[in-house]
Amino acid sequence: IILNIGKRVIGMVVDAVSDVTSLAHDQVRPAPEFGTVLDTAYIDGLATVDERMIIIIDIEKLMTAEDMGLMDQAAA
Template identity: 50%
Template sequence: MTAIADTAVPAAARPAPRVVATSPTAAAREFLTFRLGAEEYGIDILRVQEIRSYERPTRLAHSPDFIKGVIDLRGRIVPILDLRVKLQCPEASYTDFTVVIILDIGATVIGAVVDAVADVVSLTPDLIKPTPQFERQGHVDPAFVTGIASVGERMLIVMDIEALLSSDEIGLVSKVAQG
């Protein structure tokens, strides 16, 4: 399992390790859960390198709105994306709970700004239900939403972070990371 460095994150924003009961018949996968506004999302923990406190990135001219800029992460230039902007969520203010999740997306490392991390949950495939489809209004984009899981009283939107970015956007982010 990937280690999550939490030394740079305020104690209140760190995920509290927690295992959710799973079905004994299928292999469970772990997901890091985080909040964007009122919604809670989960991403595969194996994509997570570390969680850091939010620091203002260096803005790049003429970059898309969702790319907030870049930071120097131990000598590596890492593009910082605001998932609220990418997912068209209402703009939220940056607080002490705002963190950057450093992710390994194929050959690219990116930082994703989220409102707060919650915890790590273990889910089996049978606990992740398909997203509902709406005929009149289109449907939830299946390219990056892999399903919905009920975790206690919470609804968790399980997403494929790599699929969230189109191939053109991955190319753009890779160019940003290379300088």
């Protein structure tokens, strides 16, 4: 997968891509709060398509997060 993050273009290797789905704004619900059990800082929302739950992740936040150590702050 090719990503544009900040001012960089990077490639990410994934195991598989099963679908590419377009979602309308009204299909996306806010991510629930899980307290300290699960950090939802990188989750933009949840959607349901054909009885499947889709977790929408802010990939730029995730990749530039300090604890991930994948991208330096210059990319942000």
